[in-house]
Amino acid sequence: MSALPVSQSFDPQAPVFRAHEGGKLAVHATSPLAGADDLSLLYTPGVADVSRAIAHDPVLANHYTSRRNTIAVVSDGTAVLGLGDVGPLAAMPVMEGKAVLFKHFAGVDAVPVCMETGSVEEIVEAVARIAPTYGGINLEDISAPRCFEIEEQLKARLDIPVFHDDQHGTAIVALAALINAAHVVEKAIEDLIVVVSGAGAAGVAVARILLQAGVGDVVVVDSKGIIDDSRRDLAAHKRSLAQMTNRGHRTGTIGDALESADALVGVSGGTIAERDLMRMASRAIIFALANPDPEVHPSVAHRFAEVVATGRSDFPNQINNVLAFPGIFRGALDSGAKRITEEMKLAAAHAIAKLVPEPTADQVVPSVFDERVAPAVAAAVRRLAVP
Numbered sequence: 118m119s120a121l122p123v124s125q126s127f128d129p130q131a132p133v134f135r136a137h138e139g140g141k142l143a144v145h146a147t148s149p150l151a152g153a154d155d156l157s158l159l160y161t162p163g164v165a166d167v168s169r170a171i172a173h174d175p176v177l178a179n180h181y182t183s184r185r186n187t188i189a190v191v192s193d194g195t196a197v198l199g200l201g202d203v204g205p206l207a208a209m210p211v212m213e214g215k216a217v218l219f220k221h222f223a224g225v226d227a228v229p230v231c232m233e234t235g236s237v238e239e240i241v242e243a244v245a246r247i248a249p250t251y252g253g254i255n256l257e258d259i260s261a262p263r264c265f266e267i268e269e270q271l272k273a274r275l276d277i278p279v280f281h282d283d284q285h286g287t288a289i290v291a292l293a294a295l296i297n298a299a300h301v302v303e304k305a306i307e308d309l310i311v312v313v314s315g316a317g318a319a320g321v322a323v324a325r326i327l328l329q330a331g332v333g334d335v336v337v338v339d340s341k342g343i344i345d346d347s348r349r350d351l352a353a354h355k356r357s358l359a360q361m362t363n364r365g366h367r368t369g370t371i372g373d374a375l376e377s378a379d380a381l382v383g384v385s386g387g388t389i390a391e392r393d394l395m396r397m398a399s400r401a402i403i404f405a406l407a408n409p410d411p412e413v414h415p416s417v418a419h420r421f422a423e424v425v426a427t428g429r430s431d432f433p434n435q436i437n438n439v440l441a442f443p444g445i446f447r448g449a450l451d452s453g454a455k456r457i458t459e460e461m462k463l464a465a466a467h468a469i470a471k472l473v474p475e476p477t478a479d480q481v482v483p484s485v486f487d488e489r490v491a492p493a494v495a496a497a498v499r500r501l502a503v504p
Contacts (some may be wrong), residue, residue, distance in 0.1 A: 141213040142229070147183075179252070179453070187226040188253040188446055190215050191244055193234045195260035196283070196318070199386075199408050205231035208258060215257060215282075223443030223491045225450065227255065237263050241270045248275050252450050255442065256281040261317040262354050278449040278457045284322035286438030286445075289462050290482065291382055291404060292326050293469035294436055297476035298424040302400040304379060306331050310365075310398075312374045313337045314412060315385025316344060316355055323382055324362055326466070329459060335362045336374045339385075343367050343374050372396055380404070381422075383412035394421040406436050424478050433479040440469055440485060444494025451495065452502030464497035 128134060148159055157163050171177045179185045194208030195201075212229035219227035228251075232243055240263075244254060254277065256268055264281055271279045280286075299306050309332050313324050316339040324335045337344045337358050344351065345368055346359040367374055372393035375381065380402035383389065389412045394403070403422040405411035411418075411427045418425040426434035445465060449457055472483040472493060483490055 137210055137213075141210075141217050178249075183226065184250060184252050186224070186450060187228060187251055188219070188255050188450075189230045189244070189247065189251045190219075190227050190255045190257050191230045191232070191259075192257045193232055193240060193259055195234055195258070196264075197258045199410075202260065205233060212257060215255070218439050219255075219443055219446065222439060223447035223495065225443060225446050237266045237270065240267055241274065244271055245274050248277060251277065253278040253280070253446055255446065256283075258283065259318075261321075262352055264318050265321070265354050272456065276455045278446065278454055280442070280445060280449075280457050281318065281322075282438055282442045283318045285326075285457075285462055286441040287319040287384065287406070287436070288322035288326040289441040289445075289466045290436050290438060290469065291323050291406070292330055292463075292466040293440070294404060294426055294434065294481045295327070295332075295380060295382075295402065296330075296466065296470040297473055297481035298380070298402045298426075301476050301478055301481065302379075302402060302423050304400070306333075308333050309379045310334045310336065310377065311380040311382060312371070312378045314371060314381065314383045314387075314389065315339070316358060317384070319384040319406075321354055321358060323384060324358055326459075326462060328361060329463060330466070334364045336365070336367055336378070337362050338371045338374050342370050381413075383407055385412065386410070387412060389413050391417060391421075394418075397421055404436055424481060426481065430485075434481050435485065436482065437485050440482060440490055441465055441494060444468075444491035445498055447491055448495035448498025449502065452499040453504035454498070454502035455504070457498070458501065461498045461501050464501055465494045468493045468497040 149155055150159060167181050190212045192208045192212055194204040197203050197208050197211055208231050209229055212231055216227035216229055219225040259267060268279060268281045311327055311332055313320050313335060316337050320337060324337050327335050344355050344359050345363045345366060351359060375393050376396045377398050379398050383405040386407040401422040402424045403413055403418040404426040405413040405418060406428040408428045415425050415427060415432050426436050428436055445457060472489055473480055
């Protein structure tokens with residue numbers, strides 16, 4: 118586990134620490150306990166009748182327990198926000214925050230489950246063992262490439278929705294923003310050349326959903342340059358990317374990737390040089406999503422692009438996962454869906470995009486506080502759900 122710099126101060130009187138004091142979650146009962154009659158219904162002896170019914174028909178657990186509206190937010194703390202590998206205890210405040218967002222935006226009860234780092238098989242086994250308590254699993258802040266294997270194995274093993282938000286939440290909102298940004302710059306989605314800077318969890322998912330949405334070509338760049346099938350240093354998930362992206366067979370650096378490119382989606386951190394941005398096509402689009410420091414600062418990006426977005430709330434066009442994940446799980450839980458499919462993700466992106474019927478350079482996605490978002494996404498998911 119990597120440690121934070123010793124220069125970072127701890128001030129228990131600072132507003133941020135006071136806001137987190139005692140944690141951000143608590144348990145409350147949904148039924149009153151006012152006397153012996155209530156006790157006999159909520160616990161023994163009455164509860165035995167409910168347990169017997171569920172033992173006879175396990176489907177009843179979705180109606181007579183909290184499982185129907187509860188998900189686990191699972192993390193091992195190996196890829197937390199902009200902090201990296203800080204471990205499960207330091208991940209807890211982030212997972213609690215995620216749970217607050219689930220409840221506020223979609224009424225979903227979310228429980229942080231932070232576990233010690235282990236092998237892929239150990240984490241899968243641990244999550245599978247606790248899965249009967251929950252109606253869904255939201256994977257969060259787990260390092261790549263382990264996150265891909267963990268998600269795939271859990272999806273194959275469990276009959277409840279499993280969703281890795283770092284991948285798919287980012288991808289869904291990025292696609293929604295790109296749909297509207299393309300409208301602003303008067304370019305067709307199928308004609309776009311999009312460069313994705315970063316081949317981790319978010320980069321892989323963004324590349325895949327853009328291709329599924331019909332984007333003309335996607336070129337993915339990692340720390341060593343353009344991912345193409347001539348490279349012999351690629352991990353399995355990058356080899357898979359090489360087979361489906363870079364139809365123009367570009368090679369070289371990110372500057373070479375950006376030659377005449379219509380859009381850049383940054384999900385890698387670092388800084389992209391201005392000399393590389395100069396090579397983009399006219400009326401370009403730049404989504405610099407690294408937090409807290411975008412790959413291209415908006416003041417620079419606006420010199421090269423007509424539409425600019427970041428992951429930050431202090432600039433226009435915030436590409437924030439909260440536009441996707443609450444509604445995704447709300448729709449999945451309400452419909453009894455056992456899977457969150459690729460079709461659902463595409464439908465969610467289009468639902469988000471449609472909430473901005475007349476997009477402008479300063480608004481290609483709705484506000485995270487737009488109360489229409491979660492219901493619209495949930496409805497899109499429900500329409501495609503297969504219980």
